[in-house]
Amino acid sequence: GNSVTQMEGPVTLSEEAFLTINCTYTATGYPSLFWYVQYPGEGLQLLLKATKADDKGSNKGFEATYRKETTSFHLEKGSVQVSDSAVYFCALKYSNYQLIWGAGTKLIIKP
C-alpha cells in the first residue's frame, strides 16, 4: 500500500548549518508529493510540493526534488535559521480527498 517514511527526529542543528530531512515513499504510480511545516502552537501549512517526477518544489529557501528512481522527496535548505524550528511533514496524495502523512520530523535550530 501507499506509505511515507520520514527520518526520526528531533534533528538539532546550529544556525546557518545545512539541512536535510529524508523522506521516502511507497506508492502506486506517481502521486503528488508535499512538505508541510507546523510551527509551535499552530496548524500545518504547505511549504512546497511537486506534482511529477523530477519536479523541484521550492519555497522560503527550502527545496525538494521528486525522485522516482529512489522514491524520495528529501527536504533541504542551505542555511537554517532559528525561525525554521518546527515540525516538518512529508505527504503524498492518495486520492482526491486524502493525503498519506509521514510521522513528522521535529527540527531544532540553536543560535
Place this chain on the structure above:
Amino acid sequence: DTAVSQTPKYLVTQMGNDKSIKCEQNLGHDTMYWYKQDSKKFLKIMFSYNNKELIINETVPNRFSPKSPDKAHLNLHINSLELGDSAVYFCASSQQGQGDEQYFGPGTRLTVT
C-alpha cells in the same frame, strides 16, 4: 481574515462529558477534514466531507460524530470523553482541482482529566 477557524482553542473537561468543537472556513472550499494529532505529533485523518457528504470515515470510535450543516462548517461532537481522547484536533479544508493544498486551522487542544 482567518481562513480556517476553530473554537474553542483549548478545551479541558472531565471523563464522561460530551463536548463539541466547531470549524468554519471562509475560503469557499468544497472539502473539509478533521485530524487528530497525538503528543508525538502523529497526524491521523478522522473524517472528510465533500459538499456536505461524508467521504472519509476512518476507524474512529463512534463516540465521535461529525456534522456539516453547510459547506463552510464542519463540527465535531464527542460523547463520553475518555483520557485517550486528549490530543490536538485540527480542522482543514481544500478545493478539488486547485492544487490539492489543504489549509489547516489553528487546532483545538483537548485535555480530558
